[in-house]
Amino acid sequence: MSSVAHRERLERRSLWTLLSAYGVSQFGNWLFRTGVVYYAYNQSHGSTATLATAIILVYLPILLGSRLLAPLADRGDTRRTLIGLDVLRAVVLVVLLAAVGGGAGFTSAATVGVMAILSLLTPLFTAAQTAYLRRSLSAERIPQALAAVSRIDWSMFILGTAAGPLVLQAANLPVLIALDIVTFGVSGLLLIRLTPAPTPTDAGTRTGSDGSRRSGLTAGSRLLLVTVFALNVGAGLINVYPNVVARDFLGSSAAWLSAINLANGVGALIGATLAGRLAKERGLRPGVLAAFVVAAALAGMAFMDHAWAAMLASSVMLLGGQVFAVAFQSRILENEPVDVAGRVSGLFTLATFAGVAVSVGLFLGVTSIGSVRGAFPALLIAAAFVVLGSALIGGAALRRYGDKVLPAEAEPPRAEEAEAAALLLRQAGRSFATGVTVTSTIVDGTPHATTINSFATVSLDPALVMVSVKRGSRLESLITEGSPLGITVLAAQQRDAAVHFAETDRPPGKEQFEGHPWEPGTYTGAPLLEGGSAWIECVVQTVVEAGDHSVVLARPVSFTASEKCGTDPLVFHGGDFTTRGEPIASAVAVQVGSQEPDHEH
Numbered sequence: 001m002s003s004v005a006h007r008e009r010l011e012r013r014s015l016w017t018l019l020s021a022y023g024v025s026q027f028g029n030w031l032f033r034t035g036v037v038y039y040a041y042n043q044s045h046g047s048t049a050t051l052a053t054a055i056i057l058v059y060l061p062i063l064l065g066s067r068l069l070a071p072l073a074d075r076g077d078t079r080r081t082l083i084g085l086d087v088l089r090a091v092v093l094v095v096l097l098a099a100v101g102g103g104a105g106f107t108s109a110a111t112v113g114v115m116a117i118l119s120l121l122t123p124l125f126t127a128a129q130t131a132y133l134r135r136s137l138s139a140e141r142i143p144q145a146l147a148a149v150s151r152i153d154w155s156m157f158i159l160g161t162a163a164g165p166l167v168l169q170a171a172n173l174p175v176l177i178a179l180d181i182v183t184f185g186v187s188g189l190l191l192i193r194l195t196p197a198p199t200p201t202d203a204g205t206r207t208g209s210d211g212s213r214r215s216g217l218t219a220g221s222r223l224l225l226v227t228v229f230a231l232n233v234g235a236g237l238i239n240v241y242p243n244v245v246a247r248d249f250l251g252s253s254a255a256w257l258s259a260i261n262l263a264n265g266v267g268a269l270i271g272a273t274l275a276g277r278l279a280k281e282r283g284l285r286p287g288v289l290a291a292f293v294v295a296a297a298l299a300g301m302a303f304m305d306h307a308w309a310a311m312l313a314s315s316v317m318l319l320g321g322q323v324f325a326v327a328f329q330s331r332i333l334e335n336e337p338v339d340v341a342g343r344v345s346g347l348f349t350l351a352t353f354a355g356v357a358v359s360v361g362l363f364l365g366v367t368s369i370g371s372v373r374g375a376f377p378a379l380l381i382a383a384a385f386v387v388l389g390s391a392l393i394g395g396a397a398l399r400r401y402g403d404k405v406l407p408a409e410a411e412p413p414r415a416e417e418a419e420a421a422a423l424l425l426r427q428a429g430r431s432f433a434t435g436v437t438v439t440s441t442i443v444d445g446t447p448h449a450t451t452i453n454s455f456a457t458v459s460l461d462p463a464l465v466m467v468s469v470k471r472g473s474r475l476e477s478l479i480t481e482g483s484p485l486g487i488t489v490l491a492a493q494q495r496d497a498a499v500h501f502a503e504t505d506r507p508p509g510k511e512q513f514e515g516h517p518w519e520p521g522t523y524t525g526a527p528l529l530e531g532g533s534a535w536i537e538c539v540v541q542t543v544v545e546a547g548d549h550s551v552v553l554a555r556p557v558s559f560t561a562s563e564k565c566g567t568d569p570l571v572f573h574g575g576d577f578t579t580r581g582e583p584i585a586s587a588v589a590v591q592v593g594s595q596e597p598d599h600e601h
Contacts, residue, residue: 021190028183030160065123070346073127086188134341147276158265230390232355234383267315271322287327291391293320486526
């Protein structure tokens, strides 16, 4: 099995393990959260203030956790962070179960408090999960991975939100808490099997046009986050919609609440299924189009007296919302360095839930001055216009920054990908015929030379030539600004010299020139081999690091051509030495650069 195939198999296994653990824990989350909110709403006889307060106590801690805790996911082992969070959440629930089972008089307050603690930890868990995916998967697989996470989330939403109210009716609060404890325990056990993610090597900063280092999000990411916030200011009403419709428009039925949540979950699940493929193939564009769909669906949700129409509109809204979320989150993650993926996830969550908090606040304010039946439809229409505005902002970002990340912002290739790219480049280079030189210098009277075929003239005014030298090679270590450089353009009969000065085991200093007569250059003293077709003496002007090589720019001070008219040069092409299109000893030809690391391949 190739290394690439082996890596892909490990990625699939890790993704399956992560999604399995996430699914189990999310079922418990939705079961507990929905049950508690529904319980509080019914206990208050349908008070909108109680409903809004309960939801705020879920989302306000998420806002704090997104800003304060999510960046911690970028520090250390994400796998250990995920396991530790499952253990911590289970312990908190055990304490709550003991308090409820002991008949404490503060059961309601304790339950709401625990719900707030779990919500506070949620962004850190999400950030650690996102950081794990970003470190483990290539950038092009991120949209599909996020879509898979969303599918799991909404599948568990369907099960958890449908089961939460029913468990409360069939059993009681302690049973609900116990089930949640079990889910976190199972999730933690699954995560133990998870393969640790690679440690990112980039520094999370970029270099500006002036060469200075800068931190923070790109301008494109900031604009996309503004779009996310604006969309959720409108779409956030979905968090109160099922309860309001079920109680105030459809007769206060737990069955209707479960039915609406089921329809919403199915719509979101379909959207998540579409999202990964659309975002991978078409980038940001599907997310912008989905925002227009969300706006239209919100307007349709205003017809709440018609149960099936309301359920269809809300499910379509969530379908579009998932396509939007996957496309935008994928793009923001691709914009930013790997080692800040946790922070980026936190900011995305912050933008999302800040919009939701504003939406719920508007709901609370509007319904406090008018009846729910009268105010809520108007609020939904206003929300549709807000989402339409977010679609226009997203469209502006699309026009300015394009569908996909520019190549300059792409992450560095993995080792296997870099190796494959280098092989392709080497094969492409072999198709380009070059001359062959022996390039030399002299330091404190000691000469050194190596075979190089990456020689070119660069400029006529001023006169400049270049050679590319392997970083860390002997020649590269001897060359600095002002160093003498001697370039012998080899003639056809000097194949042996080309092979010799490419060998790694040749002796250092003057001994390496035995059998290859040379003379010091008149102007620089750098060695020039006898018998060449041309000789150039130079003074190094600058050395520029370029990947695994250094580009040496030098100023010619002397050029001499061979006195033998029509001397054929030695040519390297397709892995063979040739001249005038005829191979020279091709059976034993050596690729220039294949034997010593201090010259160009």
